[in-house]
Amino acid sequence: MDAAGLDNNGREYSTADEMWREQTGDLNKKTLWYREGVSYWEGVNATVDGVLGGFSDVNEPDISCSDDFLKNLLSERFPSSDVINQPLVALDCGSGIGRVTKNLLIRYFNEVDLLEPVSHFLEAARETLTSGAYANSDMHKAVNFYCVPLQDFTPDVGRYDVIWIQWCIGHLTDDDFITFFKRAKVGLKPGGLFVLKENISKSGFVLDNDDRSITRSDSYFRELFSRCGLHIYKVKDQKGFPDGLFAVKIYALVTEAPKKVHRTRSKTLSNRPRKIM
Numbered sequence: 001m002d003a004a005g006l007d008n009n010g011r012e013y014s015t016a017d018e019m020w021r022e023q024t025g026d027l028n029k030k031t032l033w034y035r036e037g038v039s040y041w042e043g044v045n046a047t048v049d050g051v052l053g054g055f056s057d058v059n060e061p062d063i064s065c066s067d068d069f070l071k072n073l074l075s076e077r078f079p080s081s082d083v084i085n086q087p088l089v090a091l092d093c094g095s096g097i098g099r100v101t102k103n104l105l106i107r108y109f110n111e112v113d114l115l116e117p118v119s120h121f122l123e124a125a126r127e128t129l130t131s132g133a134y135a136n137s138d139m140h141k142a143v144n145f146y147c148v149p150l151q152d153f154t155p156d157v158g159r160y161d162v163i164w165i166q167w168c169i170g171h172l173t174d175d176d177f178i179t180f181f182k183r184a185k186v187g188l189k190p191g192g193l194f195v196l197k198e199n200i201s202k203s204g205f206v207l208d209n210d211d212r213s214i215t216r217s218d219s220y221f222r223e224l225f226s227r228c229g230l231h232i233y234k235v236k237d238q239k240g241f242p243d244g245l246f247a248v249k250i251y252a253l254v255t256e257a258p259k260k261v262h263r264t265r266s267k268t269l270s271n272r273p274r275k276i277m
């Protein structure tokens with residue numbers, strides 16, 4: 001990837017490839033990159049404020065924007081789903097304490113699996129989602145809790161309608177990003193899709209040396225999607241966040257290329273005089 005970028009100390013990199021070579025260029029460095037990423041989160045409290053980096057105020061606008069996006073997506077892609085004949089199943093990747101599952105996914109999906117490499121986050125999620133009201137619902141439940149990082153995960157074949165990935169893909173190198181999505185495609189049901197919700201840098205990338213992650217630009221993401229063989233079905237900008245934070249986008253990604261619309265000009269129109277452009 002030839003986009004230029006910066007780290008959080010203002011150091012410049014002329015290309016992302018140069019940065020990746022420096023940070024993860026051999027097996028030891030790559031192991032350290034992932035180990036330090038997880039260690040960073042192991043030192044964070046298992047609270048909404050913790051997983052949102054001290055910005056718990058964004059929880060409400062985040063969920064509300066995702067809710068609108070998901071509602072439209074489900075009605076377009078799975079209009080005839082019902083719990084008996086076509087139950088909906090989601091995977092929440094880098095789920096943290098299960099904030100997105102609890103506030104959003106569990107209301108729409110009959111089963112939700114969670115994947116999170118930091119065990120005290122995953123245990124907090126398990127505690128919340130298997131007790132109280134959640135424990136009594138057969139229609140909407142959290143089922144599997146996987147304590148694994150994305151780069152090591154392969155889903156069961158054809159299990160998911162939606163694989164939701166929010167605020168964690170920045171921990172993956174470009175190569176692991178691509179191999180993750182290629183592997184994870186087998187986990188989608190026919191018509192299933194990925195939803196990726198992420199911070200977006202204005203250009204290139206911003207490397208965070210503290211939590212070992214990068215924030216990519218929209219064009220960086222689009223280049224990676226194309227390398228993964230994924231197509232953007234829908235995209236939406238997050239609104240209502242405080243100033244000073246990165247912009248955030250939600251992408252719905254599908255494996256099939258969008259159908260080409262062949263427009264045939266209607267006779268009435270084609271017979272009218274037209275302006276020559």
Ligand SMILES: C[S@@+](CC[C@H](N)C(=O)[O-])C[C@H]1O[C@@H](n2cnc3c(N)ncnc32)[C@H](O)[C@@H]1O
Nearest residue numbers: 041051094095096099118149150166167168171
């Ligand atoms: C900013 S928190 C977001 C948590 C959750 N998605 C949310 O929106 O509430 C980032 C999460 O990514 C997880 N994470 C870090 N490295 C990861 C990796 N390699 N694979 C999957 N998740 C990872 C962290 O443990 C943490 O739970």
